[in-house]
Amino acid sequence: MLSVLKRAGAMCAAATVMFGTAVVGAEPARAAAIEVGGLSRTYEIHVPAGVTHPSALVVNLHAAGASGREQAALTHYNAVADAHGFAVVYPDGIDMSWADGRGASVPDRQGVDDVGFITTLVSKLVSDYGISPGRVFLTGLSAGAFMANRLACDRADLFAAIAPVAGTVGSNVGCAPSRPVAVMATYGTADPIVPFGGGPMMGRGGASDIVSAPAMVQRWGRLNGCAGPPAQQPLAPSGDGTQTDRIDFAPCAPGGEVVFMRVNGGGHTWPGAPEVLPAHAVGLASRGFDASEESWQFFDAHSR
Template sequence: MRLYFVLTIVFFIFSCMGLSRKLSPNEKLDFLEIQNNKRTYIVHYPKKWDGSPIPMLVALHGRFGSGFSMIKQTKLDILSDTKGFVVVFPDGFKRSWADGRGNTPADQNKINDVVFIESIVKRLVAEGSVNPKEIYLVGHSNGGFMAQRLAVEKPELWKGVVSVAAQLSVFTLKRKLNLKTKPVSVGIIAGTDDPLVPYSGGYVRDGGEILSVDDSINRWKEWNSCNDNLTKKSENFKEENSDIKIDFLRFEFCAENSKVGLIQLNGLGHSWPGETPMIPFINQGKTTKVIDGSKLVWDFMEAL
């Protein structure tokens, strides 16, 4: 218990690095009042935007992160400028999300993050900047588990949902079994050697039982009524001392044109691909500089 407390403090200290930066002219910091809490989020509009409704990506940071740290880790703001979509970086409650597993400050304080994220989406649609038929969601780690929860509870909001270093939790599985919801395209990006969120499932240090990546994909295949036609391809990337292989698996023929995909990062760990880990004293497994995680996410979304 003492070790976990020390690790938590270290995690907090180092995650504070890069939590803020100056907003650019095409960004705004906004907020909503939810459950008597001021909930903030950053909106980045592409630099060459003409004001017409365009796609939007909501990006959820991991535990101990923030909207600003998510910008620094993913560089999705730069990709937004290139590809022409709005990207939103919400701030979790006390740097956490209520993904349902029970141990985060957001869960313990019974924060309704489903309502928070849904409210951001509806606000931006109402202001006329976002095409409601092209709204996407991605999350990393705790944010990835939250993305899976939102895919189950609010599938009508999203054209596509991707979780990075996170799969289905038992909590979200049980929620799904009690809900009748529409299909939604879902992708999972997972390192096979993730020491924090086991690829094979089990229990996570910050709480809750999770399914394996393979079981999570099969659940989404079932829920989306996909047939057994699975497309596969692989890509190899060279680094200084090793080669990295990525396997792409995708069920293309599912109900309501939905898709289910896995991007398997062989030998890699917990970090957002391409990111420099911000917490050097926590073992997050093998990292890489030659794979662009944000590109992988948007490539999945663009193919829907």
């Protein structure tokens, strides 16, 4: 099993490089660096042409084994930003991973302060571009989703809404946000890398034990004061072997709406992204919705 997952991780990294050469349309992001905690941390920032004061800032975190540039290519978020006039930033993790608290990565074991890095980066960009502090949002894939959940737990003051895809939190990671954070969480029920049912998993940086997808969504519901039974709405069939249910938790505390995009039969993928990996490695990719456009629409409706 370990060797299969390692091969899948390597294939994921190779695939994101392929995305980087295949995506056309939006202008590329600009590479930059910032000094945080004695380390030079790199990132790519994309602001639509002609836009002086972007309408919002979206932080988009890459998966383990990938980079910010590859995350930009995979998620086509630059094109979404161009269509709606917001800025998007793609930070780079140390050793192509994140210190998300599970202890299953090099930056975790080295004590890298990725919460501090992202916090400092957001503060800089909000100041540089005159972005409203209530219009800062966060998304990420796999290890990037683990990090997104951790950031929302630790810095709920900074992010109005998050949209993690294919990543929860480690069972050892606490979560006590200072205020409600709106959450749109996307998980595939047949994910062969990050188990939908939680428990032990083996990632690029080592073993960890994780909270299940349903438990993660329910946790956010409790933290955000959501009452009443969730409402489930099936999306139209996409003909790709998956079917998505949108599950809304409401009513919730102001600013704390929780939405669960449950991709039945879906794998370890970003819905709407190009499919370049075989299903036996990462599971089925969904065409039922575009996770990039859908997350932006959710973000746009949940400013503070």
